[in-house]
Amino acid sequence: MFLAVSIVAITAAVLLFTIIIRRLSKSEVPGSPLGKLSKWHYECIVASGQMAQHALSSSKRYPGAIQQIQPTSYSLTHPRDIRQMLGSPRATKSPYYEILKFTSTNSLLSTTDAQRAGQMRRVFNPYFSGAYLARMEPLILTQGVEKLMRKWDKAIENEAGEVNFCDSFNLTTFSIISHLVFGQEIDEGDDEMQTVLWMADATSYISLRAVLQLLPRGLFALVQKLPGEKKHYVRMRRYVERAVEHRRTQGEKKADLLQALVDCMQPPLSLSSDDVLAEGFLLLIGVSGPIGR
Numbered sequence: 001m002f003l004a005v006s007i008v009a010i011t012a013a014v015l016l017f018t019i020i021i022r023r024l025s026k027s028e029v030p031g032s033p034l035g036k037l038s039k040w041h042y043e044c045i046v047a048s049g050q051m052a053q054h055a056l057s058s059s060k061r062y063p064g065a066i067q068q069i070q071p072t073s074y075s076l077t078h079p080r081d082i083r084q085m086l087g088s089p090r091a092t093k094s095p096y097y098e099i100l101k102f103t104s105t106n107s108l109l110s111t112t113d114a115q116r117a118g119q120m121r122r123v124f125n126p127y128f129s130g131a132y133l134a135r136m137e138p139l140i141l142t143q144g145v146e147k148l149m150r151k152w153d154k155a156i157e158n159e160a161g162e163v164n165f166c167d168s169f170n171l172t173t174f175s176i177i178s179h180l181v182f183g184q185e186i187d188e189g190d191d192e193m194q195t196v197l198w199m200a201d202a203t204s205y206i207s208l209r210a211v212l213q214l215l216p217r218g219l220f221a222l223v224q225k226l227p228g229e230k231k232h233y234v235r236m237r238r239y240v241e242r243a244v245e246h247r248r249t250q251g252e253k254k255a256d257l258l259q260a261l262v263d264c265m266q267p268p269l270s271l272s273s274d275d276v277l278a279e280g281f282l283l284l285i286g287v288s289g290p291i292g293r
């Protein structure tokens with residue numbers, strides 16, 4: 001009995017050792033040995049919110065333009081390489097990005113379809129250019145700095161007034177982007193604090209939902225059941241849906257990204273209303289995700 005157990009244990013150890021050596025020797029790209037062995041190493045880093053710290057420390061440990069982060073995933077570090085990759089019709093995103101599918105359809109951020117991503121980037125690019133921003137500078141000033149100064153002056157005049165820098169800057173950023181992208185106010189009649197709250201809660205819900213998709217299915221189902229959190233997500237979605245609907249039905253055309261997306265509902269792209277919703281939602285969460293934190 002003891003001999004049989006020993007033989008099985010030694011065989012298992014040899015097999016494991018062989019798998020580890022083969023995986024490590026197959027890769028010539030530098031990177032963490034644990035990451036090369038199992039996809040779970042990097043997924044635990046993402047789920048624990050340590051991506052930024054990990055990126056900083058591993059770029060020191062493995063300096064260079066490319067790093068292996070999972071058995072089949074690589075991370076590029078130079079902006080030139082990232083641009084070249086994003087521009088290539090052969091480069092597709094990993095299915096991992098599915099966790100960033102915010103609505104029922106994939107957006108530019110989550111799609112693994114390189115052709116669709118290329119088409120959408122061509123639609124988006126003019127609105128992320130210096131020339132467009134220069135043209136929009138007056139709007140950015142009136143919806144940003146000037147509005148903020150007026151609000152703060154009023155709070156200072158009223159001696160009991162209090163200025164919350166964090167909420168003020170968040171709200172100002174949402175306001176600028178909603179004017180630039182959707183051509184309308186973000187508040188929709190709410191008071192400002194309400195807006196800050198629902199944007200922040202919807203963003204937390206989406207982040208939590210994304211991270212839980214990396215974990216066993218039971219946990220993901222749990223977050224779907226959080227009624228309070230989901231309510232804010234639905235509210236954010238409705239904001240985009242209404243903006244799209246309003247633009248489609250009103251006669252006037254505007255020179256913003258929403259208009260560009262609505263125009264894509266015609267051939268040759270023929271986007272569906274779900275596709276437009278997915279891209280619009282990405283643009284709204286694009287602001288509140290990184291900036292809200």
Ligand code: HEM
Pocket residue numbers: 086108109121124177181282283284286287290291
């Ligand atoms: C401090 C501000 C921001 C940071 C740090 C940031 C960060 C990022 C990162 C890291 C990605 C790449 C995700 C990936 O493919 O792995 C990304 C993609 C994207 N972001 Fe942002 N973002 C910011 C602001 C914004 C804003 C204001 C918008 C739009 C209104 C926006 C729209 C997008 C879009 C459309 C993509 C997808 C690009 C593509 O796949 O080609 N972002 N962002």
